Amino acid sequence: MVKEFIEEALALPVEQRAQIADILLRSLNRTDPQIDAQWADVAARRLAEIRSGVAKTTRGDEVFSRLRGKYEK
Numbered sequence: 001m002v003k004e005f006i007e008e009a010l011a012l013p014v015e016q017r018a019q020i021a022d023i024l025l026r027s028l029n030r031t032d033p034q035i036d037a038q039w040a041d042v043a044a045r046r047l048a049e050i051r052s053g054v055a056k057t058t059r060g061d062e063v064f065s066r067l068r069g070k071y072e073k
Contacts, residue, residue: 009020049055 009017012020046055050057
């Protein structure tokens with residue numbers, strides 16, 4: 001039964017597989033709604049800072065390049 005379910009799930013488009021994975025992981029790691037709300041507030045504040053120009057952003061490839069340069073010695 002489980003094997004068939006997994007085979008069917010793997011045949012789904014990536015978006016649907018990601019949704020199933022998210023639902024399964026959330027069922028294992030129950031979250032606190034108050035903590036989720038606090039994180040949502042932090043995310044909204046950070047987005048506002050980026051959009052207003054208060055926060056400076058760095059491209060991901062640049063960040064990883066710096067990290068590789070620092071730790072691949």
